[in-house]
Amino acid sequence: xxxxxxxxxxxxxxxxxxxxxxxxxxxxxxxxxxxxxxxxxxxxxxxxxxxxxxxxxxxxxxxxxxxxxxxxxxxxxxxxxxxxxxxxxxxxxxxxxxxxxxxxxxxxxxxxxxxxxxxxxxxxxxxxxxxxxxxxxxxxxxxxxxxxxxxxxxxxxxxxxxxxxxxxxxxxxxxxxxxxxxxxxxxxxxxxxxxxxxxxxx
Amino acid sequence: xxxxxxxxxxxxxxxxxxxxxxxxxxxxxxxxxxxxxxxxxxxxxxxxxxxxxxxxxxxxxxxxxxxxxxxxxxxxxxxxxxxxxxxxxxxxxxxxxxxxxxxxxxxxxxxxxxxxxxxxxxxxxxxxxxxxxxxxxxxxxxxxxxxxxxxxxxxxxxxxxxxxxxxxxxxxxxxxxxxxxxxxxxxxxxxxxxxxxxxxxxxxxxxxxxxxxxxxxxxxxxxxxxxxxxxxxxxxxxxxxxxxxxxxxxxxxxxxxxxxxxxxxxxxxxxxxxxxxxxxxxxxxxxxxxxxxxxxxxxxxxxxxxxxxxxxxxxxxxxxxxxxxxxxxxxxxxxxxxxxxxxxxxxxxxxxxxxxxxxxxxxxxxxxxxxxxxxxxxxxxxxxxxxxxxxx
Numbered sequence: 250x251x252x253x254x255x256x257x258x259x260x261x262x263x264x265x266x267x268x269x270x271x272x273x274x275x276x277x278x279x280x281x282x283x284x285x286x287x288x289x290x291x292x293x294x295x296x297x298x299x300x301x302x303x304x305x306x307x308x309x310x311x312x313x314x315x316x317x318x319x320x321x322x323x324x325x326x327x328x329x330x331x332x333x334x335x336x337x338x339x340x341x342x343x344x345x346x347x348x349x350x351x352x353x354x355x356x357x358x359x360x361x362x363x364x365x366x367x368x369x370x371x372x373x374x375x376x377x378x379x380x381x382x383x384x385x386x387x388x389x390x391x392x393x394x395x396x397x398x399x400x401x402x403x404x405x406x407x408x409x410x411x412x413x414x415x416x417x418x419x420x421x422x423x424x425x426x427x428x429x430x431x432x433x434x435x436x437x438x439x440x441x442x443x444x445x446x447x448x449x450x451x
Numbered sequence: 452x453x454x455x456x457x458x459x460x461x462x463x464x465x466x467x468x469x470x471x472x473x474x475x476x477x478x479x480x481x482x483x484x485x486x487x488x489x490x491x492x493x494x495x496x497x498x499x500x501x502x503x504x505x506x507x508x509x510x511x512x513x514x515x516x517x518x519x520x521x522x523x524x525x526x527x528x529x530x531x532x533x534x535x536x537x538x539x540x541x542x543x544x545x546x547x548x549x550x551x552x553x554x555x556x557x558x559x560x561x562x563x564x565x566x567x568x569x570x571x572x573x574x575x576x577x578x579x580x581x582x583x584x585x586x587x588x589x590x591x592x593x594x595x596x597x598x599x600x601x602x603x604x605x606x607x608x609x610x611x612x613x614x615x616x617x618x619x620x621x622x623x624x625x626x627x628x629x630x631x632x633x634x635x636x637x638x639x640x641x642x643x644x645x646x647x648x649x650x651x652x653x654x655x656x657x658x659x660x661x662x663x664x665x666x667x668x669x670x671x672x673x674x675x676x677x678x679x680x681x682x683x684x685x686x687x688x689x690x691x692x693x694x695x696x697x698x699x700x701x702x703x704x705x706x707x708x709x710x711x712x713x714x715x716x717x718x719x720x721x722x723x724x725x726x727x728x729x730x731x732x733x734x735x736x737x738x739x740x741x742x743x744x745x746x747x748x749x750x751x752x753x754x755x756x757x758x759x760x761x762x763x764x765x766x767x768x769x770x771x772x773x774x775x776x777x778x779x780x781x782x783x784x785x786x787x788x789x790x791x792x793x794x795x796x797x798x799x800x801x802x803x804x805x806x807x808x809x810x811x812x813x814x815x816x817x818x819x820x821x822x823x824x825x826x827x828x829x830x831x832x833x834x835x836x837x838x839x840x841x842x843x
Contacts, residue, residue, distance in 0.1 A: 272600055273588055273643045275795065276523070277838045280516065287515050288507035293494065296465050296503045305515060312519045320600040323590075333498045337491060341481075348478040403466075421466045422503045430508050 259285055264328060271316075272323035279319070282328070283312055289329075290336045296422055298343055301429045307343055311336050381428050388412075392420040457486055461493065580835045582818035585662050585793045588646030591617070591624065594636035594670070601640075601648060617670070625651035626670055635673050641665035642683070645795035647771075652679070655690040656697065659772045662792040663718070686714045686772045689731075704752055707734045713744075714768050720788060723753035727768040775814050776821075780807045783842070786825070791840075794818045799841045804828065 259267075259281070270278035290311050294304035314335055315322075325331050385393060392410060395401045396417075401409070403417045410417070460477045463469035469477065480486045497503065588602040591609070599609055601619065609624075610617045617638075618625050624640065642648050644663045651657050653671045660666055664683025678698040689697045689708045697708040701717045701724055711731020717724040726735050728744040735742050735750040740757040742750050749763040770777035776793075778786055786808050787798045793814060806828045812821060818840070822831050830843040 270643070273590065273646070274586075274602060275643070275645070276520070277836060279523075280520065280836055283516055283519060284512065287512060288504060289498065289501070291507070291511070291515070292501075292504040293498060296497075297494075299465075299467075305511065308515055309518045309522065312515075313522050316519075316523045323598060323600065329498075333495060337494050337498075340494070341487065341490070344478075344481060348481065418462060418466055419502065423505055425467055426503060427505065430511060 268322040268325060268328060272319050272321070274319070279316055282315075286328070286332055287312065290332065292426065293336065294340055294343075295426045295429055297340060298347065299425075299429065301432070303343060303347075304429075307336075307339050311339050314339075377432060378428060381431055382424075385424055385427065389420045389424050392417055393424040396421060457489055458493065461490065580819075580833055582794050582796055582833060582835055582838065582840075584815050584817060584821075585645035585647060585795065587648055589624075589640050589642045589648035589660065592639045592641070593617075594638060602646075623649045623651065626653040635669040635671060637667055637669050639665055639667045643795070644792050652677075654692060654695075654697075657688040659686040661685065661771050662795075681715055681717060683718055684714070684716045684771070686712075686769065688712045704735065704737045707736070714765075714772075716768070718788075718792070723751045725768070726750045726752075727763055727765060729765050729769070770811065771814065775811050777811045778808045780809055782807055783829070787840075787842070790818070790821065794838075796838045796840050799839060801841055801843045804842065 264282075264285075267278040267282050271282060287308055291304050291308045294307045295301055298304050298307065311332070315332070321331075322328075382390060382393060388410065392406055392412075395406045395409070396403070403414050403421075406417050407414045457477075457480060460469065460473055460480070464474060464477055481490065586602070588600075591599045591601055593599070593610055601624065606619050608617065609619050640648060640650055640660065642660050642662055642664050646662055647660060649657065649659050650666070652668060654677055656677070658666055658668075658679075661684035664681070664685060666679055666681055666685060668679040672695060675695060676698060677692070677695050678700060680700045682701070685699075687697075687699065687708070689711055699706040699708070699715055701715060704717075704724055704726075706713070706715060706726050708731070711733055712729040713731070713733055714727045714729070715724070716727075726733070726744070727749040728746050730746050733744050735744060735752070735757070737752060737755060737757065739755050740752075742757055742759050744750055744759070747762055747765060749760040749768070751758045751760055764779065767777040767779055771789075776786075776789060783804045783806060784800075790796070791798055796818065806826075808825060812824050816824070819833060822829060822833075822840070832841045832843070833839070834841070
């Protein structure tokens, strides 16, 4: 599992310096800001857009916009708040667009069942999903399997694992985000079908 | 649709447990302003609590960084492509100014346009791992403390202080004092590393500021003199006014001017403050000493010791203002100090290099092109993302 190796947490002064330098056109400082904050934007985007590809594009668009309006940065007190607003606006626009382009996945299932070559592709994706689930951290793996394979409710899982309901929700969303981020573009869509359906097609 | 219901639908949606029909309901609800407000609140909560953030995927991080940098670099054309263009800028310099070939003990810096052999690295390298030259950038701080970034500010009137308009035109700032105002408000213009700027003061005097420099000046000269404060390097063309002497202060050094063109170099990492006169007459004084300069002379203040250098090559001193670097028997560290201000880089010396360098080179070259121009004795590595140059 790939993880970020650069775990340097910047001080407020460093961030302030990056902001001022970026406002003056310094790309290196901008790159530091990008590395520090991209994941915040991406995580929220992938949670709500349910697509790694769209989340990646959104993250890029947000930072390109930040650069485009960089002269504002010198005067910004709280970069996180400012970044949130830019990101939120992009996210809501993207959600609206998603609504328009809403292809129902029911059709996809039928298509997959009826076409043998697509079925193979489907089985490969399924295998990849199974492999990724095995990579989840212990508790999260159990919570996710209980939900998707056993069909248990969140309250049941919370009781069984001794964690809060919110904790269960947290695990589920993070597991989904992990799966989406680590699958290719095509397979990501298949996640919208619950794993129960996959089992039926074995 | 109650608040809780909307929240619940949203939760089902993000945990992948929403039914098809509920999903349509949810998206329809988003059109409503109150619901959108609620969504925004929920998003903010989750953002502040870092609700669904996990370790970032390193591969994805690299991809996003690459894409973003590509997109923003598509905007500028700072990087000069390898090949024909590079050759052309050297030809331009050789035609316009003297090419100095100086052979000193073991040191040769040649600027030959015909048989120059330059290592041409592959295209990817020169675009990704190179540093663009500086440009016209500065920050103007007004008397009330507000700041205006000058490279991105639009041309035209930037501010009005008292009866005075601050006008930006390209890379030049000017103050038009049409009214007689009584108060002197002080502004400061500062250039970052990699920046330069030009300004016209209220009396018509022109100032060129080099990189990493600043000038504090009043928006109008109402007293019996005209005084400004400089850090870094500036070139001045002072408008004639015998009744109001013009003073440039650098710490406790004072350059008094009656109407003239001169350059002051006062970078703190240089060994001395050098004031070079091109035209007119100036008096340079500090606590213990004072000298009067004639054109072509230079006052060199080191600590409290003031010396006068006669017959200084004013071309070299003025090179920066005219768009190039000029070196005469300069050691590598001296060269790199100037480059580091203009390219906004740090330099690491991994080995000693006793070479000295002489010649002129265009300031608009990218860093890689310029370092190549220094000759085969200079071995370097650029880490563009850290703004670092390592000399081996």
